Amino acid sequence: MSCKNHNSKSVTIHVGTAAFGCPVEQTSTAQSVGKQNRSFSEGVILSGAAFQAKRRISRALNGTVVIVVLLAVAACTQAWGQAMTKGIMSPPANVRPPYLQNVGIEQHLDGQVPADLTFTDDTGRPVKLGDYFGTKPLILILVYYNCTMLCGEALAGLSGAMKMVKFDVGNQFDVITVSFNPRETPAIAAEKKQEYLKRYGRPGAASGWHFLTGPAESINALTKAVGFQYQYDPRSNQYAHATAIMVLTPQGRISRYFYGVDYPPKDLRMGLVEASQGKIGNAVDQVLLYCYHYNPETGKYGAVITNILRLAAGFTILLLGGLLFILFRLDKAATRRIAGHARLS
Numbered sequence: 001m002s003c004k005n006h007n008s009k010s011v012t013i014h015v016g017t018a019a020f021g022c023p024v025e026q027t028s029t030a031q032s033v034g035k036q037n038r039s040f041s042e043g044v045i046l047s048g049a050a051f052q053a054k055r056r057i058s059r060a061l062n063g064t065v066v067i068v069v070l071l072a073v074a075a076c077t078q079a080w081g082q083a084m085t086k087g088i089m090s091p092p093a094n095v096r097p098p099y100l101q102n103v104g105i106e107q108h109l110d111g112q113v114p115a116d117l118t119f120t121d122d123t124g125r126p127v128k129l130g131d132y133f134g135t136k137p138l139i140l141i142l143v144y145y146n147c148t149m150l151c152g153e154a155l156a157g158l159s160g161a162m163k164m165v166k167f168d169v170g171n172q173f174d175v176i177t178v179s180f181n182p183r184e185t186p187a188i189a190a191e192k193k194q195e196y197l198k199r200y201g202r203p204g205a206a207s208g209w210h211f212l213t214g215p216a217e218s219i220n221a222l223t224k225a226v227g228f229q230y231q232y233d234p235r236s237n238q239y240a241h242a243t244a245i246m247v248l249t250p251q252g253r254i255s256r257y258f259y260g261v262d263y264p265p266k267d268l269r270m271g272l273v274e275a276s277q278g279k280i281g282n283a284v285d286q287v288l289l290y291c292y293h294y295n296p297e298t299g300k301y302g303a304v305i306t307n308i309l310r311l312a313a314g315f316t317i318l319l320l321g322g323l324l325f326i327l328f329r330l331d332k333a334a335t336r337r338i339a340g341h342a343r344l345s
Contacts, residue, residue, distance in 0.1 A: 105242045105257065106227035107296055113140070113225055113252040119178065119214035122190040129176070129222070129252065132210065137173045137255070137275035138248040142228050144181035144239055145188045145211075153261040154243045155192075159199045164265035165272070169200065170208025172280045173272050177209070180223055180230060181239065182216040189213050226254060244299070247271040250279075259299040267301050270294075 115130025132138060141158060143151035155177070162169060169175055179189065189211035197205055223230065230241035245263060247256040255275035258267060271294070273281035295302045 102229050102231040103240045103242060104229045105244050105259070106229065107257055108225065108227045108254055109257075109296065111225060111227075111254045113248060113254065114221055115252055117214070117218040117221055119212040119218055120186050120189075122186055122193045122211040124186045127210075127212070132174055132176055133250060133252040135250055136208075137250055137272050137280070138252075139173065139175045139272075140226065140246040140248055141175070141177050141244075142180050142223065142226070142241075143177060144179045145184050145192045146181070147239070149238075150241070150243050150261060154245070155196055156199065157261040157263055158245060159196050161263040161265050161268050162200060163202075165269045167269065167272060167280060168202055168208075169205040171204065173276075174208040175210065176212065178212045178214070178219070178222060180219050180228070180241075182214065182219055184213050186213055247275045249275045249277065256294055257296070257299050264300070270301050 113129060115128060115133055117129045119127055119129070121127050139158070141154060143154060145151070158175075162175075167173055177189075177192075193206075193209065193211040197209065200209070222228075226246055228242070228244070230239050232239050242259075243261050244257050244259045246254055247258070247268075249255050256271040258271065269281075274294070294300075
């Protein structure tokens with residue numbers, strides 16, 4: 001039987017000697033040809049199935065690559081947006097209102113907190129800041145205990161953020177709360193400590209959360225070292241001040257600043273892991289710190305697009321390698337099936 005394809009080339013296929021609908025007695029040659037045709041058809045079907053499998057895997061691979069690229073672009077957009085944000089930094093002193101000229105936070109990253117400054121803890125025992133240095137990262141928060149506005153909000157925000165972090169106060173890290181009002185007493189500090197320990201609600205925190213008071217000389221030296229600027233208003237008998245927490249390394253160096261009264265648990269955890277120099281946290285934290293870096297302008301961690309792209313590229317290479325291995329195995333299996341059917345025919 002002769003037929004023509006769309007390219008007008010003549011193709012001849014030998015099926016038999018009878019017309020359609022007529023019985024045919026096939027000779028051994030015809031049977032052999034028929035077997036060959038069947039083998040050819042089966043081989044075509046098997047090859048077609050393998051081809052379809054390859055097409056499906058190829059489509060899945062293309063879709064995965066597109067998703068990875070879109071995620072990378074989204075991360076890039078987020079990082080760029082964060083880089084364009086100036087954060088919660090105080091304006092220059094010459095443009096502040098008169099009653100806020102000495103209020104703000106000047107970052108002293110990697111600055112050393114003086115270890116020899118003397119304070120009194122909530123039990124009335126004299127201590128030095130260096131007594132808390134040595135083994136664990138620390139959170140330092142400056143407040144005054146009779147504050148009716150921001151200080152309570154900052155302490156509540158800190159205790160709430162610490163509750164959302166799996167690390168425990170007194171175990172993986174310590175907290176030092178220092179009053180910058182030299183007139184406050186250890187009794188007031190002890191009262192505030194009990195209030196916020198109850199808010200925090202985890203056992204063992206009393207040994208790791210310290211509430212201190214001290215003389216003006218120690219307070220001034222500490223606030224100057226960490227860049228915490230505040231101003232007393234005698235008319236209202238209140239202090240004008242900014243709010244922030246500082247994460248310190250175990251040696252007492254300033255590692256990170258977090259502003260405001262609401263501290264994202266993700267940032268707080270990464271700050272503690274980074275300040276601990278890898279002594280706390282796990283592999284996931286290290287991956288997050290590779291993808292997110294601290295931005296001093298915002299006081300937050302932001303995505304680093306180049307590192308995310310490197311991880312995405314590595315993941316894509318692993319995915320491609322896995323899919324190529326699967327395709328290779330499928331191709332070998334299809335070849336074995338074709339060879340088996342050919343031997344049976």
